[in-house]
Amino acid sequence: YSGTGIAANGTFITNDTPNDLGFYLITGITGTRNGEKITGLQAPGTPMPGNEPFDVDDLISLNTQQLTGKGFAYSTSEGHYSSPFFANFLPKPGYLEMFSAPTRPGLKNLGLEDSELPISFSATIITIP
Template identity: 70%
Template sequence: MKILLISATALLTASELFFGTIQSAAAATLSWDWNYTGSGIAANGTFSTNDTPDSSGFYLITGITGTRNGATITGLQPTGTPIPGNEPFNVDNLISLNPQQLTGDGFGYSTAGGSFVSPFYASFLATPGYLEVFSEPPIVSGFQNLRPGSELPVSFSAQITSVPEPLTLIGSFVGASMGVCLSKKLKQSSK
């Protein structure tokens, strides 16, 4: 049974090699560097996203790290929910390589100081651009957290820093060869 399983694995590896379908284990995510600045605002860090854009070219942000004005970012706001204090505006956590990198719903995150932040693309402005909504404690539902200066223009930029690549032809060949050799060794030892 072991020989059959190993032979099947070697055959599968060889066929994937031939048809070019093997992907590395890291193929599920992309890493991005991002930053934005504005009057009294400096935020930067990294995103993790899925590796396939939607039909509009947007990738789903699945993780975030970084800082905003020196405060550590502690988490990504769940997709489809508003940052506290900015109800009812849900974030979609989407990013793109297109010139307009964020949607009108933007992404959201929390900071170590208990604040919540949501940069987004404001297409409704006379000159469309990016804005940042900033909500700080004490958090109450609605717009009471949004004091003057809580929604400011920012310059936003993000780029992919690591792209998963398919396994190399050599790596696939070595994997298939190891399976065949192991199969032969098991056959010999079972005699």
């Protein structure tokens, strides 16, 4: 995915069978965001640090809307967190990325170094034999 000042790419590992709405559970992630190595996937049902109390669900689909409103989240090698999600509450629904850099003890929710910006998001399937 990408946006103003944002360049992220990588690979998801998912379960093999989608749910009734066509969403697969992401179980692993590798890649980079703005040159920082992605180091971990946030567990479903928990919030990304700096974005409490908004839990992620780690679901992705090959349908037109590829992420849910909860999205997925990951950590990077520099201690940052990112969470792409589908924002159906916007006048023109689309994807946003919540970015958090919780560098100060006790930091909760949006701080000066955090952002929520529009992104373009696209995922394709690669089957590994």
